[in-house]
Amino acid sequence: MTGIPDTMLAVVMAEPNRLELRRNVPVPGPARGQALLRIMSSTICATDQKILAGQFPGTKFPHIPGHEFAGQVVAVGPDVDELRPGDRVGVEVHVGCGRCARCLEGLYQLCDSYGRTDKGHAHIGFTVPGGLAEYVAVPVKALHKLPEGLSWDEGAFTDNIGIALYAVERGRLAAGESVVVIGPGAFGALAVQVARALGAGQVVMLGTRRERLERMRGFGADELIDGQGDEAIAKVRQALGGRGADVVIEFAGTSEAARQAILLARRGGRVVLAGSTGLGRDLSGVDLSTIVRGHLDVCGSLANPKGISGRGLQLIARGSVDVTPLMTHHFPLDEFDEAWATFVERRGGAIRVMLHPGNDRG
Numbered sequence: 001m002t003g004i005p006d007t008m009l010a011v012v013m014a015e016p017n018r019l020e021l022r023r024n025v026p027v028p029g030p031a032r033g034q035a036l037l038r039i040m041s042s043t044i045c046a047t048d049q050k051i052l053a054g055q056f057p058g059t060k061f062p063h064i065p066g067h068e069f070a071g072q073v074v075a076v077g078p079d080v081d082e083l084r085p086g087d088r089v090g091v092e093v094h095v096g097c098g099r100c101a102r103c104l105e106g107l108y109q110l111c112d113s114y115g116r117t118d119k120g121h122a123h124i125g126f127t128v129p130g131g132l133a134e135y136v137a138v139p140v141k142a143l144h145k146l147p148e149g150l151s152w153d154e155g156a157f158t159d160n161i162g163i164a165l166y167a168v169e170r171g172r173l174a175a176g177e178s179v180v181v182i183g184p185g186a187f188g189a190l191a192v193q194v195a196r197a198l199g200a201g202q203v204v205m206l207g208t209r210r211e212r213l214e215r216m217r218g219f220g221a222d223e224l225i226d227g228q229g230d231e232a233i234a235k236v237r238q239a240l241g242g243r244g245a246d247v248v249i250e251f252a253g254t255s256e257a258a259r260q261a262i263l264l265a266r267r268g269g270r271v272v273l274a275g276s277t278g279l280g281r282d283l284s285g286v287d288l289s290t291i292v293r294g295h296l297d298v299c300g301s302l303a304n305p306k307g308i309s310g311r312g313l314q315l316i317a318r319g320s321v322d323v324t325p326l327m328t329h330h331f332p333l334d335e336f337d338e339a340w341a342t343f344v345e346r347r348g349g350a351i352r353v354m355l356h357p358g359n360d361r362g
Contacts, residue, residue, distance in 0.1 A: 010133035016054035030077035037071035069131030070155030090158025109303035147317035161312030162304025164190035171247035175199030183252030197320035
């Protein structure tokens with residue numbers, strides 16, 4: 001491959017709970033149906049901590065993580081004519097086999113062939129190498145061309161914006177309805193903005209830490225409420241005029257947040273649980289009659305199927321969603337150790353810590 005080095009710098013999870021920054025990692029060649037990307041912007045996510053801890057059975061060590069990134073196509077594999085070198089793309093990380101019943105419904109994040117690369121499945125950054133490296137080869141089915149004017153950093157939110165948009169749409173939000181978003185992190189901030197873009201009448205965000213909530217100012221929530229337990233539920237209901245919300249979207253990933261979400265919905269309301277993607281969270285403290293007698297729709301929301309990330313990028317491109325304030329820190333890839341510590345320890349209120357393997361900031 002002309003102009004492409006033989007080796008690269010990459011973050012490697014050598015084994016559970018052991019991270020290394022390795023040089024001289026072989027640059028992959030694009031196989032049939034793949035494109036080779038030079039990664040320009042990549043991020044660290046809390047899910048990377050779960051992968052490192054060995055919580056995803058499909059991950060085989062050693063492993064290159066990274067599932068939120070954007071880059072430039074530098075080479076394509078055989079039979080690829082959808083993209084060409086020079087194209088700027090963002091990546092959504094679920095690639096289904098395309099043959100099972102779930103894939104044929106468009107729900108390729110639920111692919112029955114999960115982990116079967118021989119069947120064409122790939123979960124980028126989970127079961128196959130990801131974007132915390134200088135180069136990565138990915139199936140073209142995972143790629144979205146970036147709208148004109150979008151920066152590399154904004155493009156790195158391709159997967160995130162799709163996840164947030166899908167969660168809001170799972171709640172069947174109608175114009176003018178009230179929305180509660182639980183979890184003042186990146187996904188919560190995106191969900192607030194998406195709800196606004198789709199016409200929500202009132203949006204309230206709930207979190208447990210005031211300093212975290214303060215970072216959410218300017219994203220479109222009418223009220224930011226901090227608190228825990230039933231006291232927090234009472235505060236939110238008061239903000240909603242003594243009622244429950246039409247739609248509640250949970251991105252906190254805790255058992256308590258799920259309980260609060262169910263108790264904050266109005267009778268006949270909709271609850272979307274999207275935060276607990278890892279194992280080890282149980283739902284307790286909810287009388288089942290709350291769901292049955294309340295005629296609630298309670299659903300899970302996993303990832304971003306049906307190419308929804310492409311629509312999400314349009315929300316960013318037209319200014320309906322602003323991801324820039326979520327990018328709290330920037331590092332070159334060779335300073336990954338510092339970047340990882342910054343994220344894990346939440347230094348300086350870290351939300352999204354951006355890595356720039358291509359040395360092209362933004």
